[in-house]
Amino acid sequence: MAARRDIVNQVPGALSSIRVLDLSRVRAGPTCVRMLADFGADVIRIEPPAGVDPNDTMFAEKRRGGDFQNLNRNKRGLSLNLKQPEGVKIFRELVATSDVVVENWRPDVKVRLGVDFQALSRLNPKIILASISGYGQDGPYAERPGFDQIIQGISGLMSVTGTPASGPLRAGIAVADSSAGLYTALGILIALFEREKSGRGQWVHASLLHSQIAMLDFQAARYLVDGDVPKPTGNDHPTAAPMGMFRGNDGVFNIGVSGSGQWEALCRAVERVEWINEEKFHSSQARVKNRLELNTELQAIFLGNNVKHWVGLLNSADIPAGPIYTIPEMFDDVQVKHLRVVQPVRSSAGPPIPVISQPINLTRTPAQLFATAPDRGEHTDEILHELGYLREQIDWLRRKNVV
Known part of the structure:
Protein backbone atom coordinates (compact mmCIF):
# COMPACT_ATOMS: atom_id res chain seq x y z
CA MET A 1 0.00 0.00 0.00
CA LEU A 216 -33.49 6.39 23.09
CA ASP A 217 -32.05 3.94 25.61
CA PHE A 218 -33.81 4.37 28.98
CA GLN A 219 -36.77 6.20 27.43
CA ALA A 220 -37.57 3.19 25.23
CA ALA A 221 -36.79 0.73 28.04
CA ARG A 222 -39.24 2.52 30.36
CA TYR A 223 -42.03 1.69 27.95
CA LEU A 224 -40.93 -1.85 27.06
CA VAL A 225 -40.44 -3.03 30.64
CA ASP A 226 -42.69 -0.81 32.73
CA GLY A 227 -45.34 0.31 30.24
CA ASP A 228 -44.47 3.91 31.09
CA VAL A 229 -45.02 6.14 28.04
CA PRO A 230 -42.37 8.90 28.12
CA LYS A 231 -43.58 12.47 27.71
CA PRO A 232 -41.65 15.66 26.99
CA THR A 233 -40.45 17.34 30.18
CA GLY A 234 -38.49 20.26 28.77
CA ASN A 235 -35.29 20.89 30.70
CA ASP A 236 -36.32 18.68 33.60
CA HIS A 237 -35.12 15.08 33.76
CA PRO A 238 -38.09 12.73 33.28
CA THR A 239 -37.34 10.47 36.25
CA ALA A 240 -35.16 12.48 38.67
CA ALA A 241 -35.49 15.78 40.55
CA PRO A 242 -34.13 18.30 41.00
CA MET A 243 -32.36 17.84 37.68
CA GLY A 244 -32.72 20.57 35.12
CA MET A 245 -32.17 24.22 34.30
CA PHE A 246 -32.28 27.06 36.79
CA ARG A 247 -31.62 30.78 36.55
CA GLY A 248 -29.06 32.73 38.52
CA ASN A 249 -29.13 36.51 38.64
CA ASP A 250 -26.95 36.77 35.51
CA GLY A 251 -27.77 33.69 33.43
CA VAL A 252 -28.79 30.04 33.44
CA PHE A 253 -27.19 26.79 34.59
CA ASN A 254 -27.95 23.10 35.02
CA ILE A 255 -27.93 20.99 38.15
CA GLY A 256 -28.28 17.24 38.50
CA VAL A 257 -29.22 15.55 41.76
CA SER A 258 -29.47 11.77 41.86
CA GLY A 259 -29.72 9.72 45.02
CA SER A 260 -30.14 10.60 48.67
CA GLY A 261 -26.50 11.56 49.20
CA GLN A 262 -26.54 14.29 46.57
CA TRP A 263 -29.99 15.44 47.71
CA GLU A 264 -28.79 15.90 51.26
CA ALA A 265 -25.66 17.69 50.02
CA LEU A 266 -27.84 20.08 48.00
CA CYS A 267 -30.04 20.84 51.01
CA ARG A 268 -26.96 21.77 53.03
CA ALA A 269 -25.40 23.77 50.18
CA VAL A 270 -28.49 25.98 49.79
CA GLU A 271 -29.02 26.09 53.58
CA ARG A 272 -32.31 24.22 53.59
CA VAL A 273 -31.39 21.24 55.79
CA GLU A 274 -35.02 20.97 56.92
CA TRP A 275 -35.90 19.64 53.44
CA ILE A 276 -33.94 16.45 54.11
CA ASN A 277 -36.64 15.01 56.32
CA GLU A 278 -39.69 16.56 54.64
CA GLU A 279 -41.94 13.79 53.40
CA LYS A 280 -42.77 15.58 50.13
CA PHE A 281 -39.06 15.66 49.21
CA HIS A 282 -37.76 12.62 51.09
CA SER A 283 -37.45 10.19 48.13
CA SER A 284 -36.64 10.58 44.47
CA GLN A 285 -40.18 9.58 43.55
CA ALA A 286 -41.59 12.18 45.95
CA ARG A 287 -39.36 14.90 44.52
CA VAL A 288 -40.47 14.07 40.97
CA LYS A 289 -44.11 14.15 42.09
CA ASN A 290 -43.60 17.51 43.79
CA ARG A 291 -41.15 18.83 41.22
CA LEU A 292 -43.00 22.10 40.57
CA GLU A 293 -42.97 23.12 44.23
CA LEU A 294 -39.35 22.05 44.69
CA ASN A 295 -38.15 23.84 41.56
CA THR A 296 -40.00 27.00 42.55
CA GLU A 297 -38.33 27.00 45.97
CA LEU A 298 -34.89 26.38 44.48
CA GLN A 299 -35.35 29.02 41.81
CA ALA A 300 -36.07 31.67 44.42
CA ILE A 301 -32.81 30.76 46.16
CA PHE A 302 -30.72 30.68 42.97
CA LEU A 303 -31.82 34.16 41.93
CA GLY A 304 -29.89 35.45 44.93
CA ASN A 305 -26.49 34.98 43.29
CA ASN A 306 -24.76 34.54 39.95
CA VAL A 307 -24.13 31.43 37.88
CA LYS A 308 -20.41 31.26 38.68
CA HIS A 309 -21.17 31.28 42.41
CA TRP A 310 -23.72 28.47 42.22
CA VAL A 311 -21.72 26.28 39.85
CA GLY A 312 -18.65 26.58 42.07
CA LEU A 313 -20.56 26.03 45.31
CA LEU A 314 -22.48 23.00 44.06
CA ASN A 315 -19.50 21.30 42.45
CA SER A 316 -17.48 21.79 45.63
CA ALA A 317 -20.29 19.94 47.42
CA ASP A 318 -20.00 17.11 44.83
CA ILE A 319 -23.29 18.08 43.19
CA PRO A 320 -23.18 18.05 39.36
CA ALA A 321 -23.71 21.57 38.04
CA GLY A 322 -22.58 23.54 35.03
CA PRO A 323 -23.28 26.69 33.04
CA ILE A 324 -25.39 26.63 29.90
CA TYR A 325 -23.11 27.97 27.19
CA THR A 326 -23.54 29.37 23.75
CA ILE A 327 -21.28 27.69 21.19
CA PRO A 328 -18.65 30.49 21.39
CA GLU A 329 -18.70 30.32 25.20
CA MET A 330 -18.25 26.55 25.06
CA PHE A 331 -15.14 26.83 22.87
CA ASP A 332 -13.72 29.44 25.27
CA ASP A 333 -14.06 27.16 28.32
CA VAL A 334 -10.78 26.23 30.01
CA GLN A 335 -11.55 22.49 30.12
CA VAL A 336 -12.55 22.41 26.46
CA LYS A 337 -9.25 24.08 25.60
CA HIS A 338 -7.36 21.67 27.86
CA LEU A 339 -8.89 18.69 26.05
Whole structure:
Protein backbone atom coordinates (compact mmCIF):
# COMPACT_ATOMS: atom_id res chain seq x y z
CA MET A 1 0.00 0.00 0.00
CA ALA A 2 1.25 3.48 -0.82
CA ALA A 3 2.32 5.77 1.99
CA ARG A 4 -0.40 8.05 3.27
CA ARG A 5 -0.17 11.64 2.10
CA ASP A 6 1.19 14.17 4.58
CA ILE A 7 1.77 11.51 7.22
CA VAL A 8 5.42 10.68 6.53
CA ASN A 9 7.55 10.73 9.70
CA GLN A 10 4.49 10.56 11.96
CA VAL A 11 3.64 7.61 14.20
CA PRO A 12 1.65 5.07 12.12
CA GLY A 13 -2.01 5.14 13.05
CA ALA A 14 -3.81 2.22 14.65
CA LEU A 15 -5.55 1.50 11.33
CA SER A 16 -2.65 2.34 9.02
CA SER A 17 -2.77 -1.12 7.39
CA ILE A 18 -6.41 -0.65 6.36
CA ARG A 19 -7.66 0.82 3.09
CA VAL A 20 -11.22 2.15 2.95
CA LEU A 21 -13.19 3.09 -0.16
CA ASP A 22 -15.65 5.81 0.84
CA LEU A 23 -18.68 6.05 -1.44
CA SER A 24 -20.77 7.80 1.21
CA ARG A 25 -22.09 11.35 1.33
CA VAL A 26 -24.10 13.75 3.48
CA ARG A 27 -23.43 12.97 7.19
CA ALA A 28 -23.95 9.42 8.48
CA GLY A 29 -21.44 7.79 6.13
CA PRO A 30 -18.76 10.49 6.42
CA THR A 31 -19.14 10.40 10.23
CA CYS A 32 -18.35 6.68 10.14
CA VAL A 33 -15.40 7.00 7.77
CA ARG A 34 -13.94 10.03 9.55
CA MET A 35 -13.24 7.86 12.59
CA LEU A 36 -11.33 5.35 10.47
CA ALA A 37 -9.39 8.08 8.67
CA ASP A 38 -8.39 9.86 11.88
CA PHE A 39 -6.91 6.64 13.23
CA GLY A 40 -4.76 6.14 10.17
CA ALA A 41 -6.78 4.21 7.60
CA ASP A 42 -6.00 5.07 3.97
CA VAL A 43 -9.41 6.44 3.01
CA ILE A 44 -10.18 7.12 -0.64
CA ARG A 45 -13.21 9.36 -0.98
CA ILE A 46 -14.87 8.51 -4.30
CA GLU A 47 -17.06 11.13 -5.96
CA PRO A 48 -18.42 11.37 -9.51
CA PRO A 49 -16.83 13.89 -11.86
CA ALA A 50 -18.46 17.33 -11.83
CA GLY A 51 -21.85 17.37 -13.53
CA VAL A 52 -22.53 13.63 -13.30
CA ASP A 53 -24.70 13.75 -10.15
CA PRO A 54 -27.62 16.22 -10.33
CA ASN A 55 -27.62 16.39 -6.50
CA ASP A 56 -23.98 17.44 -6.30
CA THR A 57 -24.63 20.88 -4.83
CA MET A 58 -26.88 19.37 -2.18
CA PHE A 59 -24.16 17.10 -0.83
CA ALA A 60 -21.01 19.19 -1.19
CA GLU A 61 -22.05 22.77 -1.89
CA LYS A 62 -19.46 24.38 0.37
CA ARG A 63 -16.36 22.22 0.11
CA ARG A 64 -14.22 24.74 2.01
CA GLY A 65 -16.90 25.23 4.66
CA GLY A 66 -16.55 23.94 8.20
CA ASP A 67 -19.11 21.15 7.96
CA PHE A 68 -17.67 19.49 4.86
CA GLN A 69 -14.10 19.92 6.11
CA ASN A 70 -14.90 18.54 9.56
CA LEU A 71 -16.56 15.45 8.09
CA ASN A 72 -14.09 14.68 5.32
CA ARG A 73 -10.61 15.52 6.60
CA ASN A 74 -7.75 13.00 6.31
CA LYS A 75 -9.02 11.46 3.05
CA ARG A 76 -7.69 11.19 -0.49
CA GLY A 77 -10.02 12.23 -3.29
CA LEU A 78 -10.77 10.16 -6.40
CA SER A 79 -13.27 11.23 -9.06
CA LEU A 80 -14.91 8.18 -10.64
CA ASN A 81 -18.01 7.78 -12.76
CA LEU A 82 -19.63 4.52 -11.68
CA LYS A 83 -22.30 4.93 -14.35
CA GLN A 84 -19.69 4.02 -16.97
CA PRO A 85 -18.23 0.51 -17.30
CA GLU A 86 -14.68 1.87 -17.21
CA GLY A 87 -15.46 3.53 -13.88
CA VAL A 88 -16.85 0.31 -12.44
CA LYS A 89 -13.75 -1.52 -13.68
CA ILE A 90 -11.46 0.88 -11.79
CA PHE A 91 -13.60 0.55 -8.69
CA ARG A 92 -13.41 -3.23 -8.87
CA GLU A 93 -9.62 -3.02 -9.17
CA LEU A 94 -9.55 -0.92 -6.01
CA VAL A 95 -11.78 -3.39 -4.17
CA ALA A 96 -9.26 -6.14 -4.84
CA THR A 97 -6.64 -4.27 -2.76
CA SER A 98 -8.92 -2.75 -0.12
CA ASP A 99 -10.37 -3.82 3.21
CA VAL A 100 -13.59 -1.84 3.61
CA VAL A 101 -16.19 -0.23 1.35
CA VAL A 102 -18.63 2.23 2.91
CA GLU A 103 -21.81 3.39 1.16
CA ASN A 104 -25.11 4.98 2.12
CA TRP A 105 -27.13 4.67 -1.06
CA ARG A 106 -30.65 3.35 -1.12
CA PRO A 107 -30.51 -0.45 -0.84
CA ASP A 108 -31.19 -1.20 -4.52
CA VAL A 109 -28.49 1.10 -5.94
CA LYS A 110 -25.50 -1.10 -5.09
CA VAL A 111 -27.17 -4.12 -6.66
CA ARG A 112 -27.92 -2.14 -9.81
CA LEU A 113 -24.28 -1.02 -10.04
CA GLY A 114 -22.94 -4.48 -9.28
CA VAL A 115 -21.18 -3.45 -6.08
CA ASP A 116 -23.33 -5.35 -3.59
CA PHE A 117 -21.65 -7.61 -1.05
CA GLN A 118 -21.95 -10.80 -3.09
CA ALA A 119 -20.32 -9.13 -6.09
CA LEU A 120 -17.57 -7.51 -4.02
CA SER A 121 -16.74 -10.67 -2.08
CA ARG A 122 -16.16 -12.52 -5.34
CA LEU A 123 -13.45 -9.96 -6.10
CA ASN A 124 -12.03 -9.98 -2.57
CA PRO A 125 -13.26 -12.57 -0.04
CA LYS A 126 -11.80 -10.45 2.78
CA ILE A 127 -13.73 -7.29 1.87
CA ILE A 128 -16.06 -5.72 4.42
CA LEU A 129 -19.00 -3.80 2.96
CA ALA A 130 -20.58 -1.29 5.34
CA SER A 131 -23.99 0.00 4.30
CA ILE A 132 -25.95 2.78 6.00
CA SER A 133 -29.59 3.33 5.11
CA GLY A 134 -32.54 5.26 6.45
CA TYR A 135 -34.75 2.32 7.36
CA GLY A 136 -32.79 -0.89 6.78
CA GLN A 137 -31.75 -2.99 3.80
CA ASP A 138 -35.17 -4.64 3.45
CA GLY A 139 -38.70 -4.35 4.76
CA PRO A 140 -41.69 -2.15 3.86
CA TYR A 141 -39.77 1.15 4.24
CA ALA A 142 -36.48 0.06 2.68
CA GLU A 143 -36.82 2.20 -0.44
CA ARG A 144 -37.88 5.36 1.38
CA PRO A 145 -35.38 8.24 1.50
CA GLY A 146 -34.21 8.69 5.09
CA PHE A 147 -33.24 12.11 6.41
CA ASP A 148 -32.29 12.87 9.99
CA GLN A 149 -35.36 14.92 10.97
CA ILE A 150 -37.74 12.39 9.43
CA ILE A 151 -36.06 9.66 11.48
CA GLN A 152 -36.15 11.80 14.62
CA GLY A 153 -39.93 11.88 14.19
CA ILE A 154 -40.60 8.24 13.33
CA SER A 155 -38.19 6.93 15.99
CA GLY A 156 -40.08 8.65 18.81
CA LEU A 157 -37.26 11.05 19.70
CA MET A 158 -39.29 14.16 18.90
CA SER A 159 -42.11 12.94 21.15
CA VAL A 160 -39.83 13.25 24.21
CA THR A 161 -38.11 16.47 23.10
CA GLY A 162 -39.54 19.86 24.02
CA THR A 163 -42.03 20.82 26.69
CA PRO A 164 -45.63 19.73 27.29
CA ALA A 165 -46.70 23.07 25.80
CA SER A 166 -44.37 23.07 22.79
CA GLY A 167 -45.33 19.73 21.33
CA PRO A 168 -42.73 17.59 19.52
CA LEU A 169 -39.39 19.26 18.75
CA ARG A 170 -36.37 18.09 16.79
CA ALA A 171 -33.06 17.79 18.58
CA GLY A 172 -30.63 20.59 17.76
CA ILE A 173 -28.10 18.22 16.17
CA ALA A 174 -28.32 15.47 13.53
CA VAL A 175 -28.42 12.79 16.19
CA ALA A 176 -29.84 10.03 13.95
CA ASP A 177 -27.17 10.57 11.29
CA SER A 178 -24.36 10.77 13.83
CA SER A 179 -25.43 7.72 15.83
CA ALA A 180 -25.85 5.60 12.69
CA GLY A 181 -22.37 6.62 11.57
CA LEU A 182 -20.80 5.75 14.91
CA TYR A 183 -22.61 2.42 15.18
CA THR A 184 -21.43 1.55 11.67
CA ALA A 185 -17.83 2.43 12.51
CA LEU A 186 -18.08 0.13 15.54
CA GLY A 187 -19.48 -2.62 13.33
CA ILE A 188 -16.59 -2.24 10.88
CA LEU A 189 -14.04 -2.54 13.69
CA ILE A 190 -15.78 -5.66 15.01
CA ALA A 191 -15.79 -7.17 11.51
CA LEU A 192 -12.09 -6.38 11.07
CA PHE A 193 -11.33 -8.05 14.41
CA GLU A 194 -13.36 -11.15 13.49
CA ARG A 195 -11.62 -11.30 10.10
CA GLU A 196 -8.34 -11.93 11.93
CA LYS A 197 -9.76 -15.32 12.95
CA SER A 198 -11.85 -16.29 9.93
CA GLY A 199 -9.94 -14.62 7.12
CA ARG A 200 -13.29 -13.60 5.62
CA GLY A 201 -15.12 -10.33 5.22
CA GLN A 202 -18.80 -9.72 5.86
CA TRP A 203 -21.60 -7.26 5.27
CA VAL A 204 -22.08 -4.69 8.03
CA HIS A 205 -25.24 -2.63 7.80
CA ALA A 206 -27.02 -0.16 10.08
CA SER A 207 -30.00 2.13 9.67
CA LEU A 208 -30.76 5.60 10.97
CA LEU A 209 -34.08 4.30 12.34
CA HIS A 210 -32.66 1.43 14.39
CA SER A 211 -29.70 3.51 15.55
CA GLN A 212 -31.92 6.33 16.74
CA ILE A 213 -34.24 3.95 18.60
CA ALA A 214 -31.17 2.43 20.27
CA MET A 215 -30.14 5.94 21.32
CA LEU A 216 -33.49 6.39 23.09
CA ASP A 217 -32.05 3.94 25.61
CA PHE A 218 -33.81 4.37 28.98
CA GLN A 219 -36.77 6.20 27.43
CA ALA A 220 -37.57 3.19 25.23
CA ALA A 221 -36.79 0.73 28.04
CA ARG A 222 -39.24 2.52 30.36
CA TYR A 223 -42.03 1.69 27.95
CA LEU A 224 -40.93 -1.85 27.06
CA VAL A 225 -40.44 -3.03 30.64
CA ASP A 226 -42.69 -0.81 32.73
CA GLY A 227 -45.34 0.31 30.24
CA ASP A 228 -44.47 3.91 31.09
CA VAL A 229 -45.02 6.14 28.04
CA PRO A 230 -42.37 8.90 28.12
CA LYS A 231 -43.58 12.47 27.71
CA PRO A 232 -41.65 15.66 26.99
CA THR A 233 -40.45 17.34 30.18
CA GLY A 234 -38.49 20.26 28.77
CA ASN A 235 -35.29 20.89 30.70
CA ASP A 236 -36.32 18.68 33.60
CA HIS A 237 -35.12 15.08 33.76
CA PRO A 238 -38.09 12.73 33.28
CA THR A 239 -37.34 10.47 36.25
CA ALA A 240 -35.16 12.48 38.67
CA ALA A 241 -35.49 15.78 40.55
CA PRO A 242 -34.13 18.30 41.00
CA MET A 243 -32.36 17.84 37.68
CA GLY A 244 -32.72 20.57 35.12
CA MET A 245 -32.17 24.22 34.30
CA PHE A 246 -32.28 27.06 36.79
CA ARG A 247 -31.62 30.78 36.55
CA GLY A 248 -29.06 32.73 38.52
CA ASN A 249 -29.13 36.51 38.64
CA ASP A 250 -26.95 36.77 35.51
CA GLY A 251 -27.77 33.69 33.43
CA VAL A 252 -28.79 30.04 33.44
CA PHE A 253 -27.19 26.79 34.59
CA ASN A 254 -27.95 23.10 35.02
CA ILE A 255 -27.93 20.99 38.15
CA GLY A 256 -28.28 17.24 38.50
CA VAL A 257 -29.22 15.55 41.76
CA SER A 258 -29.47 11.77 41.86
CA GLY A 259 -29.72 9.72 45.02
CA SER A 260 -30.14 10.60 48.67
CA GLY A 261 -26.50 11.56 49.20
CA GLN A 262 -26.54 14.29 46.57
CA TRP A 263 -29.99 15.44 47.71
CA GLU A 264 -28.79 15.90 51.26
CA ALA A 265 -25.66 17.69 50.02
CA LEU A 266 -27.84 20.08 48.00
CA CYS A 267 -30.04 20.84 51.01
CA ARG A 268 -26.96 21.77 53.03
CA ALA A 269 -25.40 23.77 50.18
CA VAL A 270 -28.49 25.98 49.79
CA GLU A 271 -29.02 26.09 53.58
CA ARG A 272 -32.31 24.22 53.59
CA VAL A 273 -31.39 21.24 55.79
CA GLU A 274 -35.02 20.97 56.92
CA TRP A 275 -35.90 19.64 53.44
CA ILE A 276 -33.94 16.45 54.11
CA ASN A 277 -36.64 15.01 56.32
CA GLU A 278 -39.69 16.56 54.64
CA GLU A 279 -41.94 13.79 53.40
CA LYS A 280 -42.77 15.58 50.13
CA PHE A 281 -39.06 15.66 49.21
CA HIS A 282 -37.76 12.62 51.09
CA SER A 283 -37.45 10.19 48.13
CA SER A 284 -36.64 10.58 44.47
CA GLN A 285 -40.18 9.58 43.55
CA ALA A 286 -41.59 12.18 45.95
CA ARG A 287 -39.36 14.90 44.52
CA VAL A 288 -40.47 14.07 40.97
CA LYS A 289 -44.11 14.15 42.09
CA ASN A 290 -43.60 17.51 43.79
CA ARG A 291 -41.15 18.83 41.22
CA LEU A 292 -43.00 22.10 40.57
CA GLU A 293 -42.97 23.12 44.23
CA LEU A 294 -39.35 22.05 44.69
CA ASN A 295 -38.15 23.84 41.56
CA THR A 296 -40.00 27.00 42.55
CA GLU A 297 -38.33 27.00 45.97
CA LEU A 298 -34.89 26.38 44.48
CA GLN A 299 -35.35 29.02 41.81
CA ALA A 300 -36.07 31.67 44.42
CA ILE A 301 -32.81 30.76 46.16
CA PHE A 302 -30.72 30.68 42.97
CA LEU A 303 -31.82 34.16 41.93
CA GLY A 304 -29.89 35.45 44.93
CA ASN A 305 -26.49 34.98 43.29
CA ASN A 306 -24.76 34.54 39.95
CA VAL A 307 -24.13 31.43 37.88
CA LYS A 308 -20.41 31.26 38.68
CA HIS A 309 -21.17 31.28 42.41
CA TRP A 310 -23.72 28.47 42.22
CA VAL A 311 -21.72 26.28 39.85
CA GLY A 312 -18.65 26.58 42.07
CA LEU A 313 -20.56 26.03 45.31
CA LEU A 314 -22.48 23.00 44.06
CA ASN A 315 -19.50 21.30 42.45
CA SER A 316 -17.48 21.79 45.63
CA ALA A 317 -20.29 19.94 47.42
CA ASP A 318 -20.00 17.11 44.83
CA ILE A 319 -23.29 18.08 43.19
CA PRO A 320 -23.18 18.05 39.36
CA ALA A 321 -23.71 21.57 38.04
CA GLY A 322 -22.58 23.54 35.03
CA PRO A 323 -23.28 26.69 33.04
CA ILE A 324 -25.39 26.63 29.90
CA TYR A 325 -23.11 27.97 27.19
CA THR A 326 -23.54 29.37 23.75
CA ILE A 327 -21.28 27.69 21.19
CA PRO A 328 -18.65 30.49 21.39
CA GLU A 329 -18.70 30.32 25.20
CA MET A 330 -18.25 26.55 25.06
CA PHE A 331 -15.14 26.83 22.87
CA ASP A 332 -13.72 29.44 25.27
CA ASP A 333 -14.06 27.16 28.32
CA VAL A 334 -10.78 26.23 30.01
CA GLN A 335 -11.55 22.49 30.12
CA VAL A 336 -12.55 22.41 26.46
CA LYS A 337 -9.25 24.08 25.60
CA HIS A 338 -7.36 21.67 27.86
CA LEU A 339 -8.89 18.69 26.05
CA ARG A 340 -7.74 20.13 22.70
CA VAL A 341 -11.23 19.69 21.30
CA VAL A 342 -10.35 22.04 18.44
CA GLN A 343 -7.31 21.26 16.33
CA PRO A 344 -6.06 22.92 13.14
CA VAL A 345 -5.68 20.91 9.94
CA ARG A 346 -3.18 21.95 7.29
CA SER A 347 -4.61 23.21 4.04
CA SER A 348 -2.95 23.46 0.64
CA ALA A 349 -5.33 26.25 -0.38
CA GLY A 350 -5.11 28.73 2.48
CA PRO A 351 -4.69 28.96 6.24
CA PRO A 352 -5.23 25.93 8.52
CA ILE A 353 -8.85 24.98 9.12
CA PRO A 354 -10.03 24.34 12.70
CA VAL A 355 -11.92 21.06 13.14
CA ILE A 356 -13.27 18.98 16.02
CA SER A 357 -10.78 16.36 17.20
CA GLN A 358 -11.61 12.74 17.97
CA PRO A 359 -12.98 12.32 21.52
CA ILE A 360 -11.33 8.89 21.86
CA ASN A 361 -7.80 8.91 23.25
CA LEU A 362 -5.28 6.12 22.59
CA THR A 363 -1.93 6.47 24.31
CA ARG A 364 0.33 4.82 21.69
CA THR A 365 -1.61 5.29 18.46
CA PRO A 366 -3.75 8.40 18.87
CA ALA A 367 -5.93 9.94 16.18
CA GLN A 368 -4.04 12.34 13.93
CA LEU A 369 -5.39 15.28 11.95
CA PHE A 370 -3.06 15.87 9.04
CA ALA A 371 -5.00 17.03 5.99
CA THR A 372 -8.10 18.97 5.04
CA ALA A 373 -10.90 17.40 3.02
CA PRO A 374 -9.73 16.71 -0.53
CA ASP A 375 -10.92 18.69 -3.50
CA ARG A 376 -13.02 16.65 -5.91
CA GLY A 377 -10.68 14.12 -7.50
CA GLU A 378 -7.60 15.76 -5.98
CA HIS A 379 -5.67 12.49 -5.83
CA THR A 380 -7.13 10.78 -8.90
CA ASP A 381 -3.85 10.63 -10.81
CA GLU A 382 -1.96 9.45 -7.72
CA ILE A 383 -4.42 6.62 -7.03
CA LEU A 384 -4.62 5.50 -10.65
CA HIS A 385 -0.81 5.44 -10.84
CA GLU A 386 -0.87 3.14 -7.80
CA LEU A 387 -3.14 0.81 -9.80
CA GLY A 388 -0.65 0.83 -12.68
CA TYR A 389 -2.38 3.24 -15.07
CA LEU A 390 -0.13 5.21 -17.40
CA ARG A 391 -0.36 8.95 -18.07
CA GLU A 392 -1.96 8.51 -21.51
CA GLN A 393 -4.55 6.08 -20.07
CA ILE A 394 -5.50 8.57 -17.37
CA ASP A 395 -5.82 11.36 -19.93
CA TRP A 396 -8.13 9.13 -22.02
CA LEU A 397 -10.29 8.35 -18.96
CA ARG A 398 -10.54 12.05 -18.20
CA ARG A 399 -11.60 12.88 -21.77
CA LYS A 400 -14.35 10.25 -21.52
CA ASN A 401 -15.49 11.76 -18.17
CA VAL A 402 -14.78 8.47 -16.40
CA VAL A 403 -12.58 10.30 -13.88
